[in-house]
Amino acid sequence: MGNFLVGFVLPFLLLTSSLINWSLISLVDVIAFLLIQYAAPKIGYRFQRRLFLLWFIIIFSLVAILSQAVYLVIWGILGDKWSGTDAWWAHLIGFMIIHSWKSPLVIYFLVIQLLAVFVALVDVYWSRFGLVPWQDSCWGHFLNLLEHLGSHLRVASCLLLPAIQLIVGISHPSWLSLPFFIASCAGLVDWSLTSNFLGLFRWWRPLQLYASVNIILLYTYQLPMEFLSTFQCVADFIGLFKISGKSEWLKICSSASLVLFYIMVCICYHKFYSFQISIRSDVRSGK
Known part of the structure; x- marks a missing residue:
């Protein structure tokens, strides 16, 4: 379970988030993606480093979500009258507004960051308590199948x-x-x-x-x-x-x-x- 979450799901979410919008926030996602891929082979043998990396991803993603939400609230209240909507610093940091509901990139970004937080928290909980509640369930068999496919993929x-x-x-x-x-x-x-x-x-x-x-x-x-x-x-x-x-x-x-x-x-x-x-x-x- 831990290998599947940290080795595949979490890096995929971080990489997808970084490709939505070129920005400093996404640059941190790229660096986190590189670090977690680099540490994945040894992640089961360096427990403290893994927890440090996962908690960093959790805290940073929550800060990014909160900051983007505050930015959207301010934009919703002030609208186009607020100069921050077109400021260079906002684009550089990675703050986005909803230009079209047909393709709301900011919503996709928030959902992916929230999923990254959820996956990281699940792995932290899994690693700390070592519980395997789905071992004999359909989900457990599905994870075993993914592990088997992962060995062939390697x-x-x-x-x-x-x-x-x-x-x-x-x-x-x-x-x-x-x-x-x-x-x-x-x-x-x-x-x-x-x-x-x-x-x-x-x-x-x-x-x-x-x-x-x-x-x-x-x-x-x-x-x-x-x-x-x-x-x-x-x-x-x-x-x-x-x-x-x-x-x-x-x-x-x-x-x-x-x-x-x-x-x-x-x-x-x-x-x-x-x-x-x-x-x-x-x-x-x-x-």
Whole structure:
């Protein structure tokens, strides 16, 4: 149950919330998404760190929900007469108003943040008391099925990871994507010389950290603010770009494959970490 909530549901909610509106609030959601993916393989063995991360997500999400609700109340009372509705600082922080009831993004954002709070609270309660009330119920069997599917997904991720890494390196050629391309080439050469498939995963640990930095830089570049010309020149030189509905499909593919690569590396590390734990337990038991 805990692996399903913290390893899949909560990161999915945080990532979805961050894509609704480019803002500082969503940037924190992105960082929380990266941290919880990074900590997922060891989350069952570092209880205090997990609780600290979950409580941070709970508190921050509640503050974001309360702040957005207050902003909506003020906007509802004062309407368009309030200058804060079009202020740059409001857009930068992430405060939104209801422009159309056909697509109320602010409502979606509040619902997703509330769901993130609920999921985090359930996992905290689950971890603290260790209760398994649904073990023999239909929900328990459904969770066991998801765990079984998750093990197959981890194996598939390990097999597809080299291809995703290569896509990150060649979909949008730049200085930022060059390390992924070099690592892919080095892995292919190692595989061809040694016939060892594990050579394709060379440098995956540094690339995991490097991908997280790339995601934060790329997301920061999407914030609704005017950057200095010097920073824009440096950003264009290293390969940062703006993402919109009119963006080229290669840029969208590059950003999506970068996030997918980070997720798959974390999944593969989860598989590798679980394998290490099983080996250690077998050694201790004398098998």
